[in-house]
Amino acid sequence: MDEIDQDVLTGVGSRLRALRRARGSSLVDLAQETGLSTSTLSRLENGKRRPTLEQLLPLARAHGVPLDDLVGSRSTGDPRIHLRPVSHRGMTFIPLARRAGGIQGFKVIYPPASRWGAPSPRSHEGYEWFSVLNGHVTFVLRGRTLRLGPGEAAEFDTRVPHWIGSAGEQPAEVLTLIGVQGERVRPVGRLV
Numbered sequence: 720m721d722e723i724d725q726d727v728l729t730g731v732g733s734r735l736r737a738l739r740r741a742r743g744s745s746l747v748d749l750a751q752e753t754g755l756s757t758s759t760l761s762r763l764e765n766g767k768r769r770p771t772l773e774q775l776l777p778l779a780r781a782h783g784v785p786l787d788d789l790v791g792s793r794s795t796g797d798p799r800i801h802l803r804p805v806s807h808r809g810m811t812f813i814p815l816a817r818r819a820g821g822i823q824g825f826k827v828i829y830p831p832a833s834r835w836g837a838p839s840p841r842s843h844e845g846y847e848w849f850s851v852l853n854g855h856v857t858f859v860l861r862g863r864t865l866r867l868g869p870g871e872a873a874e875f876d877t878r879v880p881h882w883i884g885s886a887g888e889q890p891a892e893v894l895t896l897i898g899v900q901g902e903r904v905r906p907v908g909r910l911v
Contacts, residue, residue, distance in 0.1 A: 731763070753780075813828075821898065824895070825897070828891070829883065829885040829890060831890060832885045832886055832887055840882040841882065845876075846876055846877060848895070849896070850894045851872070853891065854868075854886075854891030855867065857882075858883050859881060861879055866886050
């Protein structure tokens with residue numbers, strides 16, 4: 720086993736113990752759930768046994784975590800998988816789900832208006848819905864300029880030239896749902 724493989728496996732035992740304890744589960748409970756013996760689970764948690772893939776798969780399933788979280792593998796840098804914030808054109812996008820395709824959810828942080836130049840509307844494939852969480856945004860669509868504040872929302876076809884940016888000297892935070900293939904958010908009705 721090379722040094723990199725050894726590094727990946729070093730912390731598995733402590734991660735397994737922490738996950739089990741966080742769930743309030745005993746070794747006996749986990750053994751019943753995974754089909755592994757309590758002695759095997761104990762040796763894995765204490766680092767006295769090197770885990771195999773056949774042991775890690777049911778453990779990941781039982782704890783409801785990806786296998787990568789158990790072995791502490793290094794991040795590949797892909798935000799769609801690891802939910803890491805991404806900066807683009809001065810904005811920060813924080814992915815809210817790991818789902819590939821379909822409607823994507825992001826928290827977007829727009830920098831203060833003084834950091835933007837004049838609005839330059841752009842278009843792209845998709846359909847977008849957004850709601851302002853904090854601050855105010857300037858929203859330009861088809862040459863019309865709107866100012867939206869907390870709790871206000873907009874929905875539009877992104878093939879129409881548009882621009883969104885902070886309207887003040889404070890950053891603005893927005894919840895955005897975008898269907899890159901044109902999927903639309905479908906309200907299901909009003910909850911009472």
